[in-house]
Amino acid sequence: MTLVAPQLVYLLCLATSLVCAGLLARAYRRSRHRLLLWCAISFSLFALNNLLLVADLVVFPARDLWIWRQLSAGAALGVLLYGFIWERE
16 A cells, blocks of 8 residues: 555645745746746755656656656755845845
């Protein structure tokens, strides 16, 4: 018997990061503050990370996507850090 709760949590994390990325992108279009753009890109990469997590643990459990998940998380953190450092006001 498979557990449904972890799969539900993975999907909710994916949905949350997609909603955050969308809201940040919409706020950037309205205000044109570049920090919002970097945050939207970062949350898009976090959504990719969550999508890879779902693919790795739920859809393709026999495949190992660990390195791709780590690369997407690192890229998301790098973009967020770049935005925080270079877009000071």
